[in-house]
Amino acid sequence: MADSPDVDLELWGKSRGLRGSRYPLICHLLDTAAAAEALWDGYISPGLRRVVAAELGVDEGRARGLLAYWAGLHDIGKCTAGFQKQDEDGFARLNGYPSVDAEAIKHAFAAHVWLGQALVGAGYRTGRKSAPAFRVAQLLGGHHGTFAPFNHWEFTDPLGSVPALGEGRWEEQRQAIAETVYELVGRPEPPQRISAAGAALACGLVILADWLVSQDSFLLERIGEGLPKRGDVSGLKRHLSRSRAVLPAVLREAGLGRLGFKPGGFTDDFPFQPNDLQKSLSERLPALLDGDPGLLLITVPMGEGKTEAALFAGRLMGEAAGMPGYFFGLPTMATSDQMLRRVDEFRSRRVEGADSLTLLHSMAWLNAAYTGEGEESGVLTSDPMAARWLMGSKRGLLANLAVGTIDQALLAVLRGRHNVLRMLGLSGKVLIVDEVHAYDAFMQGLLKRLLEWLGALRVPVVLLSATLPAGVGRRLAEAYLVGAGIRDPQVPQVVYPGWIYASPKHAASVPVRCPERRLRVETRDVPLDAEGRPDRSAALREALGPLVREGGCAAVICNTVAEAQLTYLALREWLDEVVPAEADAPQLRLLHSRFEAHRREKITQEVVSWFGKDAADRSRRSAILVATQVIEQSLDLDFDLVVSDLAPIALLLQRAGRCHRHAKFDAERPQWARDMRLVVLNPVDADGKPVVPRAWPFVYPAALLRRTREVLARLPEGRVIIPGDVQGLVDQVYDESFGDADTPITEEDLERLADEQTKDLYAQMAAIPAPLGIDDLSKLSGDDFVTEYSTRLGADxxxxxxxxxxxxxxxxxxxxxxxxxxxxxxxxxxxxxxxxxxxxxxxxxxxxxxxxxxxxxxxxxxxxxxxxxxxxxxxxxxxxxxxxxxxxxxxxxxxxxxxxxxxxxxxxx
Known part of the structure; x- marks a missing residue:
């Protein structure tokens, strides 16, 4: 770029919310460059800095300068007549600019088009779509969340192909702005290559930097302190210096900073001694963390301390990778709310530095446990200013600690707006995904693509499950390794109970010991009523009779809300019949998703107080909870008996995990409940043949219900040994290579496979490509896919x-x-x-x-x-x-x- 005239300070970059003032475009660009530097120095984790530098093919020092330079160019498309006319008074102050008759274009697209050729003057190569000049132009054109398609003619002849850019002084000033930014950030040497993953992270950082310095408070403070009088290099250098001086404080106020953990071992993390699972991780995992980060899959029964194991292992993995922090992804809002408390307790004991903790789901700010005093921040932090900034749309993942529904992470790989900002938020910390078995084929497909990206970005991952089919676990680990560059990934054998670790350098499969428990499974046939719904009355009266007579507590879990409501009414009528008026009837409650939010929260709190691990006066309480799947994973509850509709075996085992969950209550259990017992209600037709009620296939595949029924019928003496039998039972039901003499292939099996393949195809269509499959950054965009395919396909x-x-x-x-x-x-x-x-x-x-x-x-x-x-x-x-x-x-x-x-x-x- 040749010597250029002073920058015109009348070219405005910001005006809305500035009380009649206008903020010069060059000042905003220099502010954004300074913000990128501050984020690199004080927020981006050491491990992520190494990744970004590697994806740009440069060292960390050059990467810092390049990101500042690119951030300083992001809004250069505002130096066009179409944009400047948006403020009539500001436009009237411009002198010497030729009129432009072409239809106005968006300023982000103007930057996208113009920079492809302009960067050649700074030494950037052109040629292929992924050439550095074109890639930087595309990534900066995407700073509003979507990327324009590559067009070689536009990039090589911007003024000819897009007349709206304007010639004459418009072009002269764009050149002057670009040269000034280039000079003031140190004239960084251009990279020879920029990977798609590196471009995505760079764009995310530019978006974040732009948002920080676009706050009204920041701009008004800069105006109050005084703006440059001239657009010469010396005056603008002073402005840049002032911005650099204040931006560390801006980051702190936003809750953005470095997180660290206090030194120590497991007993420092938690106030108790580790069990066998946690001890094995403490002893074996550190030796596996000397290479590139990897994926840890923990598969142990319910109640074996997976959460603590994940937080502990995640801390070790994050520290080794230079990416301390977590996003804890869960299947439901209720599970997220519960997990928030546990992560907050861990944070209070073990975390140092920027410790903002966000809760991410659509109803997060209604949760009184963390908002407090009516505040809607959705952020737990020692710094109230952080709450006000991180509560903003799409910012929550940027916190060093976050808990939320898994769709918040999966949005990073959906082709929608600002997915690269979400990817940036995920990339500097450890991803923990709980209840991996709870996701259908569509979400599993998106999760595989996310793992592929995180493998490429060297992000540590922890997956947790109590009932995961071995084939699913293997495919998830393979996706991570493929992303990490392993062409023929060899995943260690999934063990149950135990854990596997897979990284480019290491593979380990570690079994662990868990206390053995014997679950008694009783199957009771139930007929269908005139509406085609299961009539559970007789079976429930038989199963719950001892409770009514002797006390105790039970859960009755139905597959649909309507059936739970009818079951509640039938039990209420029965209890009114059999319990004398003067006697204390068992307390009866109903819990499902279709209550008003405030009412559901009240019922949930009551249920936890009755059946939770801290429940008091348990021996004197006789109670029955009728519920749907909401208690399968979301609540830590303990019952003397669980009665459940037939469901796929993995979910039946999850439900059974709420029976005799806490040993401390064993001494208080009534005599009839000394055994851990699950009663499964099996619908049959008038001839006694198994049947699937008409509403159930909308909830569970008929094939899985049939296969589960067959597996239950073959249980030796009606017992399940936990953990010894769990993996085998799950794999028998979910195994895709079925068709033997015991389980012949049926039309239902084919329908299930077709449905799963369709959902996986939808996931591939909705997701962004794998990192190595992107030559045009516009493949990361496509709002139509977010609208047409919600993250939870079928959860309409x-x-x-x-x-x-x-x-x-x-x-x-x-x-x-x-x-x-x-x-x-x-x-x-x-x-x-x-x-x-x-x-x-x-x-x-x-x-x-x-x-x-x-x-x-x-x-x-x-x-x-x-x-x-x-x-x-x-x-x-x-x-x-x-x-x-x-x-x-x-x-x-x-x-x-x-x-x-x-x-x-x-x-x-």
């Missing part, structure tokens, strides 16, 4: 709130008016306050998406909610009449305190 759902009208005709949520008019106001801008949003979300209920299709006029989203990210997709259902009936299309729904929302016939509440 929505949310509603149920309202009534008062005497004045107002819609009411409980005792308060439905907020349809935003109360927040600043100038011309209005918004719904956090109290208004909290009121609605606390009364929201998840429902199947099929319930919302063809919704009637009495079920709609208020137009004023359209601009609210929290409210825009919530449907309001008006309940009317004496029985409080609402309509969703032609479906009648009712809401009552004990049952929650139901579409059962009138009179059941």
């Amino acid at each position: 759902s929505g949310r509603i709130v149920c309202c009534t009208r008062d005497a004045d005709g107002r819609l009411m949520l409980g005792d308060e008016s439905l907020p349809v008019d935003p109360q927040g106001k600043k100038g011309d801008r209005t918004w719904f306050t956090k109290d208004q949003v909290r009121l609605v979300l606390n009364h929201s209920i998840p429902v199947p998406g099929t319930w919302l299709r063809g919704a009637s006029d009495g079920a709609a989203t208020p137009p004023t909610w359209a601009a609210s990210p929290h409210l825009s997709e919530i449907v309001v259902v008006e309940l009317s009449g004496e029985q409080g009936v609402g309509l969703l299309g032609d479906r009648e729904v009712r809401l009552c305190k004990d049952l929650g929302l139901s579409d059962l016939p009138a009179g059941v509440c």
Whole structure:
């Protein structure tokens, strides 16, 4: 780049929210360069710095300079007439710029087009799509979250192909800006190559740097301190120096910094002695961590300390890789809420430095356990300023410690906006994925692609499961190793109970000892009623009779919400019949997903107080909990007996894990409950032949139900030895190489395989390519895929709130008016306050998406909610009449305190 004139300070880069002022474009670009330097120096973990440098083919010092340079060019597309005209007063102050008749283009695309040729002057090579000049142009053009496709003509002749860039002084100033940034950041030597993974991380860092210095508070403070009077190099150098001086504090206020762990071993991490699993990790794992990072898969029974093992092993792996910190991914919001407490306790004992802890799921900020005082931050931290910044959209993964639903991580490999920012957030820490068995083929497909990327980025990974098919575990480990560059990955044999470790350098399979327990499994046939639902009444009365007579506690787990509601009603009627009025009947509760959020939270807290590990007065309590799958993984509960609908064997074993879970209660159990016992309800038709109720295939594949039934029928003496029998049982049911004499192939098996293959295909279509398969960064983008294929394929759902009208005709949520008019106001801008949003979300209920299709006029989203990210997709259902009936299309729904929302016939509440 040749010598150039001074930069025109009238070219503005920021104006919104600046109280009538305009912030010079060059100042914003230099601020962003300084932010990239500060992030490299004070936030990006040592291990991630090594990875980024390697992916750019340079050393760490050069990588720092390159990232600052690129960050300083990201908004150069704002030096166009189309952008400058967005502020009429600012545009009027520009002198000597030729008019541009072409249709305006977005400034990110302008940068994308212009930089491909402009970087040649700084020594960047062109040629192939992945040539450094083109790759930097594409990655900087993607700083708003999506990448434009590669077009060779645009890159080689930007002014000819895109007239909207403008010639004359427009081009002169773009050259001047680029030369000034290049000079002030030290004229970094260009790289000879930039991998797709390196480009993704670089773009993520640029986005983060841009966001930090685009805060109104930062810009107003810079304006208050005084901006350069001239656009010469010396004046702009002083501005850059001032920005460099203040940015470390900006990072601290945002909660971005380095995390470290206090030195010590397992007993420093946790206030108890390690069990055999934890001890084996302590003794064997450190010797495997001397090479590139790897993947650890822990497969042990329920209740064997997997969480503590993961936090401990994750600490060792993170420290060895120079990537301390965690994202703990779980299958549900409830499991995430529970895990938050445990990670927070660990953090308080063992973490030093920037210790912000975020909770990431759609309802996180309603959780009173961590928000406190009505704050909606979704962040646990010693620095309240961090909460205000990290609570922002798409920022939570940037915290050094995070807990959330696994879809928050999988979004990093969906072709959607800002996926590279999510990838950056995941890349500097250890990924822990719990309950790996809980994900269907679509999510497993996305998880494999995520593991491939994390393998390429040398990110340590820990996977946890109590009931994982060995083939699934092997494929997940293979995906990681393929990403790490191993062409023919050799994964060690999955052991149960035990753990395997797989890295480019090491492979280990380590069995561990776990206490042996004997689970008695009883199968009871249940007929179908006139509606085709299982009639559990007789079987439940027989199984629960001893509890009614002698006391104790039991869980009854149903496969659908409607069946759980009917079962609750049948048990309530039975208890009223058999328990004398003067006697204490067992307490009966119902828990499922279709309660209002505040009601579900209250029931959950009550259930935990009754059946949790810290439950008091257990011996004097007689209680029955009717529930759906929500207690399978989400709650640490202990029952004397578990009764369950037939379900795939892995999930039956999960449910059985809630029986006799805590040995400290064994002495208090009634005589009838001395054995660990699971009663499985097996639906049969009028001829006594096994049958699958019509609603169940929407929940579980019929093939898995049939194969589970067959496996249960072959149990020796109706017993399962835990852990010895677990892996064999799981593999018998889920094994894809079926078709022997014991389990002949059926049409149901073929349907299951076809369904899984379809879901895996959808995952491949929705996911970004593997790192080595990307020559054009636009392959990382595609919002249509995020919309069309939600992360949980098949989990088609929505949310509603149920309202009534008062005497004045107002819609009411409980005792308060439905907020349809935003109360927040600043100038011309209005918004719904956090109290208004909290009121609605606390009364929201998840429902199947099929319930919302063809919704009637009495079920709609208020137009004023359209601009609210929290409210825009919530449907309001008006309940009317004496029985409080609402309509969703032609479906009648009712809401009552004990049952929650139901579409059962009138009179059941």
